[in-house]
Amino acid sequence: MELTLSPTEIEELRKLQRNLQGRSDYARVTCILMLSMGNTPIFVADCLGIDISTVYRYRSLYLEGGLDKLLENRYRGYQGLLNIFQIESLKQELRTHLYTDAKQVSQWVKDTFEVTYTPQGMADLLNRIGFSYKKTTEVPCEADPLKQKLFAEALSKILQEKEEGDVVYFADGVHPTHNSRSTYAWIEKGKEFQQPTVSGRDRVNINGLLNAYDVTDVIALDCECVNAESTKELYELALKKHPNAKNIYIISDNALYYHNKELQNRVEDNRIKQIFLPPYSPNLNLIERLWKFLRKKVINTGFYRNKTEFRDAIRNFFDNIYTYKKELESLLTLNFRLINSQTISF
Incomplete structure (x- = not known):
C-alpha cells in the first residue's frame, strides 16, 4: 500500500506524534507515518495493536481530508502545539486586545508562532486555557x-x-x-423554548x-x-x-x-x-x-x-x-x- 508524503507533511506528523505520545490519537498519526515509510498494512496493524481494517480506515481519512479529517479536528485544540511560553503570550494578547471570533485568534497565532489552528480547534484551546466567549463589560468612560x-x-x-x-x-x-x-438557558438543540x-x-x-x-x-x-x-x-x-x-x-x-x-x-x-x-x-x-x-x-x-x-x-x-x-x-x-x-x- 503506497502512501507518499512530502517532507513538510512528514515533519508536521512527526511533531504531532511527539505531542500526542501516550494519547488516543497517537496510533492514528503513527499509522500514517509507518505507511509512508513503505510498511505493509498488516505490519502496521501488528505493531500498533489495531485491526487491519482500522489501518485502511485511517489511510482513507487522511487521503480524504488530511489531519483535520484523520483526527476529526481534535488535535487542533490540543494545547501541546504551543509551549507554555507561547500559551502565556497568547493569554496576554487576549487580555490586552479584543478578538471577536476564534478565526482572528488563529490568524494571530499563525502569524506569531507559525502554528496553524482551525477556528474550532482554537475555540477548544481557548476554553482549555481559561477563556470563554461572552459579552464585554460596559464601563463608563468618565470613571476615574x-x-x-x-x-x-x-x-x-x-x-x-x-x-x-x-x-x-x-x-x-x-x-x-x-x-x-x-x-440564556439550556435548551435542546434544534428546538425553541x-x-x-x-x-x-x-x-x-x-x-x-x-x-x-x-x-x-x-x-x-x-x-x-x-x-x-x-x-x-x-x-x-x-x-x-x-x-x-x-x-x-x-x-x-x-x-x-x-x-x-x-x-x-x-x-x-x-x-x-x-x-x-x-x-x-x-x-x-x-x-x-x-x-x-x-x-x-x-x-x-x-x-x-x-x-x-x-x-x-x-x-x-x-x-x-x-x-x-x-x-x-x-x-x-x-x-x-x-x-x-x-x-x-x-
Missing part, C-alpha cells in the same frame, strides 16, 4: 481609576476601624420593568440597602418613587432595625436625592454615616450584584400576566431572601475590580 483607588483605600480604613456592632450598608435604587425578556411576553411598561420602584456582612439583611422599600423622601424612610427602617448600632455606614452613589439638604440634615442628627462612591463607579457598589441576581432569578425568567403578579414576585424574592443565602454568600463578597482591572478585597 485614581479616584476609585483612593476611595478603596479610604473605605478599607473605615472598615478596619469600625466598632463592634457597627453596620455597613450599600444603597441603591432599582426599577424593574414589567416586560418579559428573552434570556417559547416564553410568553407582555408589552407593558409599568415599573416597580425599589429603594434598597444591602448589609455588606450579612447577605440576608436586605431592606427593600417598594415605593412610588426613588427620591429623597423614600430614602429618608429607608434610613429610618435601618435605624429601627439596628437600635444598638453606634454607627450605620451607608455607601451610595452620587444621585441627587442622596445629597438632598433635608436628608443630609437628618443624617447629621443621628447614627447614620453617609459615604459617597466616586462618580461613575457602579463596579464598587455591592448592591448592583444583588439587582443582577434579582433579574436572573425573578425578572428575566418568569412570566407575570399583570403588574400585580410582577410586584408580588419581587416582594416574595426579598421576603424569602434567606433561601438564596448560599448563592448570595459566594456572589456578594467584598471583592471589587477597579476600572484599571486591579482587584481589591476588604
Whole structure:
C-alpha cells in the first residue's frame, strides 16, 4: 500500500506524534507515518495493536481530508502545539486586545508562532486555557481609576476601624420593568423554548440597602418613587432595625436625592454615616450584584400576566431572601475590580 508524503507533511506528523505520545490519537498519526515509510498494512496493524481494517480506515481519512479529517479536528485544540511560553503570550494578547471570533485568534497565532489552528480547534484551546466567549463589560468612560483607588483605600480604613456592632450598608435604587425578556438557558438543540411576553411598561420602584456582612439583611422599600423622601424612610427602617448600632455606614452613589439638604440634615442628627462612591463607579457598589441576581432569578425568567403578579414576585424574592443565602454568600463578597482591572478585597 503506497502512501507518499512530502517532507513538510512528514515533519508536521512527526511533531504531532511527539505531542500526542501516550494519547488516543497517537496510533492514528503513527499509522500514517509507518505507511509512508513503505510498511505493509498488516505490519502496521501488528505493531500498533489495531485491526487491519482500522489501518485502511485511517489511510482513507487522511487521503480524504488530511489531519483535520484523520483526527476529526481534535488535535487542533490540543494545547501541546504551543509551549507554555507561547500559551502565556497568547493569554496576554487576549487580555490586552479584543478578538471577536476564534478565526482572528488563529490568524494571530499563525502569524506569531507559525502554528496553524482551525477556528474550532482554537475555540477548544481557548476554553482549555481559561477563556470563554461572552459579552464585554460596559464601563463608563468618565470613571476615574485614581479616584476609585483612593476611595478603596479610604473605605478599607473605615472598615478596619469600625466598632463592634457597627453596620455597613450599600444603597441603591432599582426599577424593574414589567416586560418579559428573552434570556440564556439550556435548551435542546434544534428546538425553541417559547416564553410568553407582555408589552407593558409599568415599573416597580425599589429603594434598597444591602448589609455588606450579612447577605440576608436586605431592606427593600417598594415605593412610588426613588427620591429623597423614600430614602429618608429607608434610613429610618435601618435605624429601627439596628437600635444598638453606634454607627450605620451607608455607601451610595452620587444621585441627587442622596445629597438632598433635608436628608443630609437628618443624617447629621443621628447614627447614620453617609459615604459617597466616586462618580461613575457602579463596579464598587455591592448592591448592583444583588439587582443582577434579582433579574436572573425573578425578572428575566418568569412570566407575570399583570403588574400585580410582577410586584408580588419581587416582594416574595426579598421576603424569602434567606433561601438564596448560599448563592448570595459566594456572589456578594467584598471583592471589587477597579476600572484599571486591579482587584481589591476588604
